[in-house]
Amino acid sequence: MIRLLLRVLGAEYSRPVRRTIALMTAAALLEGLSYALLVPVLRALLSGAPADAVPWLAAFAGAVAVFASLRYAADLSGFLTGGALLRGMYHRLGDHLTRLPVGWFGGGRAGEVSVLAGTGVLQAMGVIAHQLAPLVTATVTPLATIAVVLAFDWRLGLAALAAVPAVAAAQYLSGRASAAADAARADTEREAADRTIEYIRAQPVLRAGGRSRERFGLLDDALQGLQRASRRSALAALPGVLGLAFTVQAAFTAMLVLGAHLALGGTIDAAELLCILVLATRCTDPVLSLAHAGGALRAARGELERLDAVLRAAPLPEPSDPVRPDRHDLAFEGVTFRRGDRTVLDGVDLSVPDGGRLAIVGPSGAGKSTLLQSLARFHDVDAGSVRVGGVDVRSIGTDDLMARIAVVFQDVYLFDDTIEENVRLGRPDADGDAVLEAARAARLDEVVARLPDGWATNVGEGGALLSGGERQRVSIARALLKDAPIVLLDEVTSALDPGNEAAVHAGIERLSAGRTVVLVTHRMPTAMHADRIAFLDGGRVVEAGTHDELLRLGGRYAGFWRAAAVPAEHG
Structure with missing residues (x-):
């Protein structure tokens, strides 16, 4: 005992x-x-x-x-x-x-x-x-x-x-x-x-x-x-x-x-x-x-x-001699990941140049979010490697890796504190001007202005006192304040009304400028503006290319595009 x-x-x-x-x-x-x-x-x-x-x-x-x-x-x-x-x-x-x-x-x-x-x-x-x-x-x-x-x-x-x-x-x-x-x-x-x-x-x-x-x-x-x-x-x-x-x-x-x-x-x-x-x-x-x-x-x-x-329970191992990459291009090399008996990712090969934008689309359960999570090293892959700046993420110290990455999830969790403190989680030592600038870029200042307590408004447990769009704006402001060179976006506009979606899209554009971006989305107008699009199905990349290239190919991506009923002038 x-x-x-x-x-x-x-x-x-x-x-x-x-x-x-x-x-x-x-x-x-x-x-x-x-x-x-x-x-x-x-x-x-x-x-x-x-x-x-x-x-x-x-x-x-x-x-x-x-x-x-x-x-x-x-x-x-x-x-x-x-x-x-x-x-x-x-x-x-x-x-x-x-x-x-x-x-x-x-x-x-x-x-x-x-x-x-x-x-x-x-x-x-x-x-x-x-x-x-x-x-x-x-x-x-x-x-x-x-x-x-x-x-x-x-x-x-x-x-x-x-x-x-x-x-x-x-x-x-x-x-x-x-x-x-x-x-x-x-x-x-x-x-x-x-x-x-x-x-x-x-x-x-x-x-x-x-x-x-x-x-x-x-x-x-x-x-x-x-x-x-x-x-x-x-x-x-x-x-x-x-x-x-x-x-x-x-x-x-x-x-x-x-x-x-x-x-x-x-x-x-x-x-x-x-x-x-x-x-x-x-x-x-x-x-x-x-x-x-x-x-x-x-x-x-x-x-x-x-x-x-x-x-x-075994934690993710820390490298004994951590390496600090000097650039921020991304690569998936033969990535395989299993969850129990199920293979979620199967031999994925993808790359994103420094400052480039990759969109990942595909049906539900294709492994899109898992691929995104492997970049942030939320879990280690079973085979292959995930690289940042040419360095395997397993060779980068966890604190250093997370300092380089800002993540905006579909389901935003906010702590039971004020709006300001939830934004400051991105960079706790930021001054007031930096917080206000991030809020304006995410159009969070519009939300704060109509709340009786302004920045001191308590968001409740999990952010329950704010709407989904308002929580997303807080999350984007937090990511903007962090000012990380790599941005991961996971279905951030999937359940928003048009007004909030427009505001969140504007915030995402500000957040993505000059950064390496990987976004998971099922909204085709969002994917079409990426430098490169990968269509994932069954844990495999079945198509990859630009929007126009994939439409001309007439494959799975083109079928998704047609099913989304996007007007031809947007193509």
Whole structure:
């Protein structure tokens, strides 16, 4: 458990964790050993000379004071270390997620990461602050107390020691019985999180279909499954709790019977027997708490294992000796990319000169967006190479590569902040004049002028308080402010009204001027102005050339052009 915790946290946190564990162990050990002082105290009190107990009481009080100091230091260290670990874990998780391939985030990862980043991290890091001290106390204090009993009477000590493997076996069997139920509950938690996110995102569809007041069956099923899994998890833990309680009570009863036998046989006096039984009684409470502590730790261990799995997911490798290209022409050389069993890109060969403009068109699912993403190295290709300035993108440092590229997506995500701060994401150190110039070029200033709070307008989560066209203008202004030499555009006008489309087109023209541009579009008037057009289908380039060349060819592109019903004078 501790090794797993340290692996998840990283080497920089090992020292404070080990120090905290050492303090907790010392406090628990002193607590158990201090009970040895109760034996002479009780002997003196029962012998008819109570005054003889005073020195032993003073010694016991001193031991308790030292124990209290150690326990305070251990608990304080646990809370402080837990808080530091919580911050560190969030930073480490966030930094790691930014280095994972974009393809990793598919397949229900949103629910998994949201659960981990919420309750998962809190529960895992709560081990140090809340759960480790009770576990150490429940383990070390009884063992120290057994050592004390052994010192006073080896027969009763051996009887107490015989209970240790029985308690360990009860804990082990309890853990095995609960493991499957706990794992199932964790799976249903992620499923419920996924369905909750789906339900929220599906609100426009549900309301458009007149089903906004109906229960969402998939979410209901997931929540009911979570309820059943939680019940099974609780029931699975019950035999372990009862088994531990029975084991502890049986051990105490055995000591009581053995002690009575020894006392009746005259081999131990009643006062000493009473003292040892008091010590044995004091052991039962921490041992019985093992059931609760063990269950909490198993749950925390499950979260730690899931965090560990995420942190062990291979990030995109950084080059050991990064190369900085001195130009910005682009090339795809035999690029192949697979997603599972499906080949998304199959031997793509394309090139874009420095300052040139390439349009990629084709049917849905042809691999257009994937080709664009490979340029930004959102994932590594399985074969071939993607080059910027003649350099494979895998040989360029990630920060350097992203500094050279501005991306405008079809689905724009804005952070829950002001319009100005969302634009400044392109270049946080830009001055006010640069921000205003980028806004004017993207015609975002028209949007800002009609908003009551102007630049200070909050856009809401994901930009929900702005229209699609307004979000696109913010995105283009952000890209203009970044002033990168390479621009990637992915269906940026696919769902805009004519007014917003004209404004966004004007912004794109300003953004594209003098830069190397690759744009994915299904709007033929947008593609026709590119220097070169590639028609992609089934992950392959089936046609490539200028607009006029492809029309004369009379192939797939020409068919798309005719289907778009573009007036002949535009051809």
